[in-house]
Amino acid sequence: MWTDRNDELLMKILDEIIPAGGARRMPSAGVKAVAESVLSATAYSDNPVESVTVVLQAVESRAGDFAGLPAPERVALLKLVEADHPAPFNELVRLTYMAYYSRPEIRPLLGVGAHPVHPGGYEVTRESEDLMNDLTAPVRARGIAYRQV
Amino acid sequence: MSMSNEPVDVLIIGAGASGAAIAWSLLETRMRILCLEQGDHLHDKEFPSRREDYELSRYGAFSCDPNVRNLKQDYPINSEQSCITPVNWNGVGGSTVNFLGHWPRMKPSDFKTRTLDGVAEDWPVDYETLEPFYDLNDENTGVSGLGGNPGYPDYSPPLPPIPIGRLGRTLANGFNQLGWHWWPSDVAILSEDRDGRQKCVNAGTCDLGCAAGAKGGTNFTYWPILENAGVELRTNARVREIIVDQETGFATGVLYHDADGQLHVQKAELVIVACNGVGTPRLLLNSKSSLFPEGIANRSGLVGKNLMFHPLTGVAGVFDEPMLGHEGPMACSILSQEFYETDPERGFVRGYGLHSGRSTTPMTFALGGYGIDSPIPWGEEHREIMDNIYPYLAGLTVVTEDLPEECNSVTLDPELTDSDGIPAPRITYRLGDNTRKMLRHGQEKAKELLRAAGAKSVIAKGSDEVWWRAGWHQMGTCRMGADPETSVVNGWGRSHDVRNLFIVDGSIFVTSGAVNPTPTIQALALYIGDRIKTNIATLFD
CATH class of the missing domain: 3.30.410 (Cholesterol Oxidase; domain 2)
Structure with missing residues (x-):
């Protein structure tokens, strides 16, 4: 049975997998929408709930109050869980990345458009003929560059 | 229960890069041409790039890896004995639907590696012979680039x-x-x-997939022209085996499954295989008979051997x-x-x-x-x-x-099958x-x-x-050559063993070069189409 407590613990773990901050002021992955996407990712994982449950149980068996630990201890504990349960932990990491970066509001923070890439795409100006001539001039000047047979 | 369809002159298996190109070449003959394709058309709304979460589809239904997609039209591939797994698309356009469109030609030396470097074998065709077909295909496809590259004989x-x-x-x-x-x-x-x-x-x-149609997948280039011109494209039609007349040794057609798994017989005068370097040997090896107990067109024993990728x-x-x-x-x-x-x-x-x-x-x-x-x-x-x-x-x-080595191969998996029960390919490959x-x-x-x-x-x-999913370029598994002992097809794609059976895809490459193969695959298909037309009066002699 999945509980609210599971939800809370999962989001605390997601906070550590992709933490907030940095120069780009990125949000952490520990939000309800990411957690829900991870748990429902059956199109991309055989059994996401099972993988997440293994990780949650391993965390709880090592620390009754994961959220109450100082940040360095939370990370250290997760590294132990990763070492003990590599397959489910790696699956959780993979699904977290998928859920987090599939949110269109995240992409612009990294310089990528939020929009679907069709039909708009990106405006990229073609280099002028003069620029291409200048750039390729040294290559042309060296002459034939293939083996003549 | 087997159902029979009206016979055709030319039956092409596979609607990808090479199947489309040779169909186009043969249009002018006015022969009745039918193409059987195991997948379907990709409709405009199905392109993931129109959705906000477009990236997700790379890891599901639009993965390049058929073992990840696992769609009905896909066949599984056992790559446990390989450091590279084949990737593809099954549908109208074949892997030109999800290829990346890089379009370098092979170079003159690529066709003469035995003579020049003492490795592999020379091709029975050369760059000069293929050059007009590269040019023709570039026009048909809409290729962009800058002329005057000193890395090649001159073209624009x-x-x-x-x-x-x-x-x-x-x-x-x-x-x-x-x-x-x-x-x-x-x-x-x-x-x-x-x-x-x-x-x-x-x-x-x-x-x-390119929702704009800017990328030259054959779903946007050749197939609209071909279907308008009357070529029949039968989708969701998966060929099970090529059938052969045990007395004459000629191919008489194929057995194929429709979308419901029903088995049909399709007769044809001329059979052209265009399933690329994994699908083609798989089909030939699955086409066993008393005349060809090791698979059709495989008297050399080389069907499936010499698999090359580009690591x-x-x-x-x-x-x-x-x-x-x-x-x-x-x-x-x-x-x-x-x-x-x-x-x-x-x-x-x-x-x-x-x-x-x-x-x-x-x-x-x-x-x-x-x-x-x-x-x-x-x-x-x-x-x-x-x-x-x-x-x-x-x-x-x-x-x-990638140099050809016989130990790198496509064989049939003894257990794994597709959804129609046809044995799946097994890849054995090392660097x-x-x-x-x-x-x-x-x-x-x-x-x-x-x-x-x-x-x-x-x-x-x-x-x-090396990249695991680097198996886009599948070559060499039915190679061309003049000698029936050391090759599967002759210098214009005709089987040495079955004279009305042609192969036109990447499997007939003798060497791989170090460039993306699709321009060469299509140039070869156009060249073979040209040879078929030129030799039409004595095609089966």
Whole structure:
């Protein structure tokens, strides 16, 4: 049975997998929408709930109050869980990345458009003929560059 | 229960790059042409790039890996004995639906490796013979590029080049500083509107199918013309085996399954196989009879042998300004062939290309990159990599020639089958020593280039690590040749053993070159079509 407590613990773990901050002021992955996407990712994982449950149980068996630990201890504990349960932990990491970066509001923070890439795409100006001539001039000047047979 | 369909003159198996090209070539004969395709058309609304979460589809229904997609039209591939797994698309357009559109031709030396370098075999055709068919196919496809490349005998693509972008210009300056060859990539991507197709909008998701039709998949180039001209394209039709008259030794047609799994007989005068380097040997090996107990057209024993891929590895540089690598066709900016031809001082024969693809979108980068299952670290290191490395990356891909070895093969898996119960292919493949040397050399040269271009740091994986999902280019498994003992088809694609059976795809390559094979596959298909027309009166003699 999945509980609210599971939800809370999962989001605390997601906070550590992709933490907030940095120069780009990125949000952490520990939000309800990411957690829900991870748990429902059956199109991309055989059994996401099972993988997440293994990780949650391993965390709880090592620390009754994961959220109450100082940040360095939370990370250290997760590294132990990763070492003990590599397959489910790696699956959780993979699904977290998928859920987090599939949110269109995240992409612009990294310089990528939020929009679907069709039909708009990106405006990229073609280099002028003069620029291409200048750039390729040294290559042309060296002459034939293939083996003549 | 078997049902019978009206006989046709020409039956083509597979609606991808080569099946479409040869159908186009044979149009003028006015023969009745039927193409059987195991997949379906991809409709406009199905392109993931029209959705906000478009990146997700790379890991599900639009993965390049059929073992991940696992769609009804896909067949599983057992790659447990291989360091590279084949990737593809099954549907109208074949793998040109999700290929990346990089379009370099093979070079004259690629066709003569035995004579020039003492390795592999010479092809029974040469560059000069194929050149007009390269040109014709470039016109039909709408190829963009810059004429005058000193790396080739002179030719000019029909359309001007696509933008090489900040990333391409940065790397080009590095190549110029070192005095190495480079050139804007030839691409099967429109730089201008053409024939009702929209020019490239720089979406950067070529692998998810091009919703604009800018990329020259045969679903946008050849097939609309062919269907308008009366070629019948029967989709959701999976060929089970080619049937043969046990007395005459001629192919009489095929058995195929429809969408409901029903088995049909389709008779034909001429059978053309266009399923590429894994699908074609799989079909031939599955076509057993008393006349061909080891599979049709396999008296040489070479069907499925000599499998070649293009092993790849990547090196990336971190620059001071954002490289905007997500803007523009993902595999195509510039190409260096400085190390393409044999130089004995390098310690290996043949060579490789340095391909400047662009970078990718955040999710794919975080998961390890395109074609790689190796997510970047989690935690604070994740934050650091995504914030301060990802936007500033420009990379080079080392694409090596792969020499043919009989031990690299496609066979039939004894247990695994597709949804119609047809035995699946099993891949046995390892890297050769020559390839490993090339990969190591290429990594070092790529690092040198990136530093010359101004990278403040360089990131590379181990020299023996190749991309797992690098099996786009599947070649050599039914190779051409004059001698029936050492080849499967003759110099114009006709089976040595079955005189009305032709093969026109990448399986007939004798060597792989170190370039993307689709332009050569289609040039060969057009050439074979031309030979069929020329020899029509004595075609089966």
